Amino acid sequence: MSFSAKDILQMQVAPALGCTEPVAVALGAAAAASLLPDRTIDSIDSIEILLDPNIYKNGLAVIIPGTHGMIGLDTASILGALGGDPALGLEVLADIDDDTVAGAKTFLEHKGVTVNLREESGLYVHTTIKSAEVIAESVIVRRHNNIVELRLNGIIQKGSPLLKELNDGTTVSRHQQLEDWLKQRRLEDLVALIEGLDAEDLQFIEEGIQCNLKLAAYGLKYGTGLGIGKALERMLKQKLLTRDMSMTAKILTSAAADARMGGARLPAMSSAGSGNHGLTATLPIWAIKDFIDHDHETVLRAVGLSHIVTAYVKAHIGTLSAVCGCSVAAGAGAAAGITYLIGGDAGHMAGAIKNISEDLTGIICDGAKAGCAIKLNTAAGAAVQAALFSLQGISVQDTDGIIGDGPESTVRNMGIISTEGMVATDKTIIKIMREKQQLKAGKS
Structure with a gap:
């Protein structure tokens, strides 16, 4: 296996709106919320996120773009759930507006987002959104935009285009191969x-x-x-x-x-x-x-x-x-x-x-x-x-x-x-x- 400069640029260089750690949290929430029949503030009952220590560390204090100064992993998560477009990857929050920001503030004041810390190291974001009788989940690992799993009421969703990087059977292993190749x-x-x-x-x-x-x-x-x-x-x-x-x-x-x-x-x-x-x-x-x-x-x-x-x-x-x-x-x-x-x-x-x-x-x-x-x-x-x-x-x-x-x-x-x-x-x-x-x- 060999790699070219073009390969490295394609896999390692990409536009990102906002700090990539809270963005990864927003992306995970947006991906999970995309499975819901309704993404409004009234329909979402609760959001819980499980994060690795370094995503947690890097998402605590940075301002999220378009929010007029709001910070926090809980903020990133609800913004992604209410208005994020997961198809945009690391630019997931590009389309949020003032109504989305106001809705996020209201949700945080009255319901809140539960943030849990995973003991194991290694990039990891697991989002669980509960809405009425529906539970939607997403998992991101290894890279900030690498969605490897979507579940609806416990059932793995295999057909989502958000999983195309995993479904083709090459991308995750290819990134690992690139790292191994670079080290040599x-x-x-x-x-x-x-x-x-x-x-x-x-x-x-x-x-x-x-x-x-x-x-x-x-x-x-x-x-x-x-x-x-x-x-x-x-x-x-x-x-x-x-x-x-x-x-x-x-x-x-x-x-x-x-x-x-x-x-x-x-x-x-x-x-x-x-x-x-x-x-x-x-x-x-x-x-x-x-x-x-x-x-x-x-x-x-x-x-x-x-x-x-x-x-x-x-x-x-x-x-x-x-x-x-x-x-x-x-x-x-x-x-x-x-x-x-x-x-x-x-x-x-x-x-x-x-x-x-x-x-x-x-x-x-x-x-x-x-x-x-x-x-x-x-x-x-x-x-x-x-x-x-x-x-x-x-x-x-x-x-x-x-x-x-x-x-x-x-x-x-x-x-x-x-x-x-x-x-x-x-x-x-x-x-x-x-x-x-x-x-x-x-x-x-």
């Missing part, structure tokens, strides 16, 4: 893949960049979320900072995260299952292009390489974990892409990946929220720095800590830290977040 590749193999990008692929990459640039423009204009990007621009005007490659990358990337985490109703072109990964994998590369000589196609190929390297690192560290994937996965992708754009070879890219791994491995993921913009700001700047250091002949030595004798062994070590070493860390993060939720509920 050397960096040189990944770099070679971008030579196979055709005009269709380059157009798709261009569309993704423009999608993410719209978020950055929104963040810079309105200062939503924490307003990191807008604040950096303000500090430039105050001559507190200087505009260079690193600062430009920070501004563009953090502004996009401000918009996305602040609830802007604009999709992000995601990478490896995350919209914020997509922002980090693309925007730092675009940001530095005006500082160097290049042709436009090379910029697009650099972004394509970034997506591929991001997928490669994610295959090792896992879809969701205690490690900030924007820092170590998309950050590594961006570092490789920046190095390629400036003219570096695979050896320079290897050094850049080792540099950013030494710099950012260990940054925890404590859920999706406005504060992610600070982490994307850090990742974008570190990606530029890692690339420039490597191009100057500076690469972290393989005698240092977790750094291996090449990017492959370094990434494998990061995967071990993520999947084995930080299991207790993840549980502690979730424990702290749940205690905060319980304290907040007690005060209300």
Whole structure:
């Protein structure tokens, strides 16, 4: 089994409206609700969702687009049930309106959504909706949009088009095959893949960049979320900072995260299952292009390489974990892409990946929220720095800590830290977040 750059882009890069964890919850509810004879607020008696720890962690505090500031997994679930279109996948909430939002508020006030935490790790969303004598269920596993089961009154629904990815008997196993295949590749193999990008692929990459640039423009204009990007621009005007490659990358990337985490109703072109990964994998590369000589196609190929390297690192560290994937996965992708754009070879890219791994491995993921913009700001700047250091002949030595004798062994070590070493860390993060939720509920 072999994969091309086109295969990786098709399976790993897709538009997503809102943070992908609450979106997965909304998608699960919309899929289950599609089985009901009636999806109105009066007809739905109860909704119960069972989630893995990391879906739970990433869905607690992020604003859901189109809701005027509403947050929460319960909110995502009822919005999906009342007005989500499951056929739209990760853009399931694209068509919700103010009436849907008002209905969701009413449901949450009078009925509520029961949120339960599953002890096992691994992406999992099980939604149960009860309506009169009807019980509808959906199950999502492994990937945010991978609906593997629909049940109506306990009977498996095999004919739903929402299950086409499973029914054809190839997609789930194909994604696993891709991850396994990526883990066996050397960096040189990944770099070679971008030579196979055709005009269709380059157009798709261009569309993704423009999608993410719209978020950055929104963040810079309105200062939503924490307003990191807008604040950096303000500090430039105050001559507190200087505009260079690193600062430009920070501004563009953090502004996009401000918009996305602040609830802007604009999709992000995601990478490896995350919209914020997509922002980090693309925007730092675009940001530095005006500082160097290049042709436009090379910029697009650099972004394509970034997506591929991001997928490669994610295959090792896992879809969701205690490690900030924007820092170590998309950050590594961006570092490789920046190095390629400036003219570096695979050896320079290897050094850049080792540099950013030494710099950012260990940054925890404590859920999706406005504060992610600070982490994307850090990742974008570190990606530029890692690339420039490597191009100057500076690469972290393989005698240092977790750094291996090449990017492959370094990434494998990061995967071990993520999947084995930080299991207790993840549980502690979730424990702290749940205690905060319980304290907040007690005060209300």
